Amino acid sequence: MFDFIRGPLLWVAFIVFFGGLVFQLLQFFTLTRKKERLFLSVHGKTKGRWSIESMRQWFESLLTTIIGTHPMMTILTLIFHCCLFVTPIFLLAHNILLDESWGISIWSFSESTTDILTVVLLVCGALFLLRRIFVRRVRAITTASDYLILFIIVAPFLSGYMAYHQWFHYKAILFAHILAGEVMLIVAPFTKLGHMLFFFLYRFLIGSEYSFGQGTRSW
């Protein structure tokens, strides 16, 4: 069983994850067409590319995003997403496995650094959970799947932390950790986690008042 989740299932997880994202990307390009530019984005610059004036304009336009309207939430979600992304990639244990299996060696944080990042992510996850339970407007649109997805995201971090600190039965926890990581990778392209790709497509490629990019495509 252990060999199965370390071998074939790991391949399945990676293939579904990357294949799913590529599939979604291709679908997006077949569903949208290039159009004349209808919108002039509030984030577009009118002055020269790197002039002081253009930088000022750009920073000012950022205040029309959630940076200006929800500063606390911006900080929380920024920390959450940075940890979410950076921790597993530059994790020593992962990269040793990567090196052993495929001979790819990438730079890693020290173990104490990732340990802290993991705790920070778990704290952010807990704050999201509290928000979901106690803030009325978040509760109003929360469904069971929101709790499930939050759990799917947090589970690899919680189990990874428990494995590192050798809590309970190490082998069992590691088993749970790998399985949790694989589940997360498999569901990501097809659930709301797909926003990791579609954020860029919606905000940069689709034309709208709020577009960060040229916004030359439309549905």
Add this chain to the structure above:
Amino acid sequence: MAEHGEKPIDRERIKAFLERNKGKMKRLLSHCVHCSICAESCFLYMGHDKDPRYMPSYKAINSLGKLYKKKGKVDRDFLERIKTMVWRDCVLCRRCYCPIGVDIPSMIALGRTICRSQGVYPNFDESDQKESWL
């Protein structure tokens, strides 16, 4: 509307609307992370004591979202219930801001189209005194 009350719902027609737009709409519905950040950008939410029922995402999820969930198998009662949501609780002003880029007004607009295709839309006759449209 009284004059449409007896007409049966054309579910095939509703399904056709849902089917034709699903590439975009199902993605928007699934990529909404239910974070409620869009709330304050809607003046109707702000103007109703921050009642969550006026939140952009709430209106889209509970109108078009439900239509997709039920795969178009809805009755007139259901359409009458979402009627206020898509016509009165949202005026399609396009002011709502979503950090991920979920285009809420386009979802509510499709909800309207589907309602109208079944004769469910507001009229301002004096006879229609069931609810305030302002």
